[in-house]
Amino acid sequence: MKTKNTPFLTVVLTFLSACLFSACEPTIDPPTQTITGEEANMLEENFKQTRSTVLNQALGFEDTRDFWFSIDTLKQYIAYVEQQGKKMDKTDLGIRIYFGAYPTQGNYPDPGYATVFLVPTAKESVETPVQKGFLPIQQPPENQNIDGIDPLNYGGGGRPPNDF
Numbered sequence: 001m002k003t004k005n006t007p008f009l010t011v012v013l014t015f016l017s018a019c020l021f022s023a024c025e026p027t028i029d030p031p032t033q034t035i036t037g038e039e040a041n042m043l044e045e046n047f048k049q050t051r052s053t054v055l056n057q058a059l060g061f062e063d064t065r066d067f068w069f070s071i072d073t074l075k076q077y078i079a080y081v082e083q084q085g086k087k088m089d090k091t092d093l094g095i096r097i098y099f100g101a102y103p104t105q106g107n108y109p110d111p112g113y114a115t116v117f118l119v120p121t122a123k124e125s126v127e128t129p130v131q132k133g134f135l136p137i138q139q140p141p142e143n144q145n146i147d148g149i150d151p152l153n154y155g156g157g158g159r160p161p162n163d164f
Helices: 006-023 037-059 071-087
Strands: 094-101 114-123 143-145
Touching: 071 114, 094 143
Parallel strands: none
Antiparallel strands: 094 114, 114 143
């Protein structure tokens, strides 16, 4: 005797397969340093009210205050820093972001405008000396810039600036 459960079995097997395959991709939690969009907007508004106006008045033009790097560029830079840091026996790698400004003369993408550049860091390998004072304490190692690994620059700067 033949049963006609084939469509039902197909649906059930398809559903189970989809559940199994979707469960294979691990969930990535955001870093603890993430903030809400509302907090980001508040920070940007505070920057505009307390710094941007003063800078723009001093410069005589509205300067860049947002910068863009592609995810692919950042991944490649992080891989480069990890590779070079490993060769140098560096641990606890990080990235420090500096503000900068392009000279008004020269072959730069935005002469005279602000920029940012990323610099690789690592924890100091030696312990820092004990702090002098009433209650001497051992200072934790600090992240130091790594000489010998090139910084990253030339992301896109918002002109005019993009509001959050």
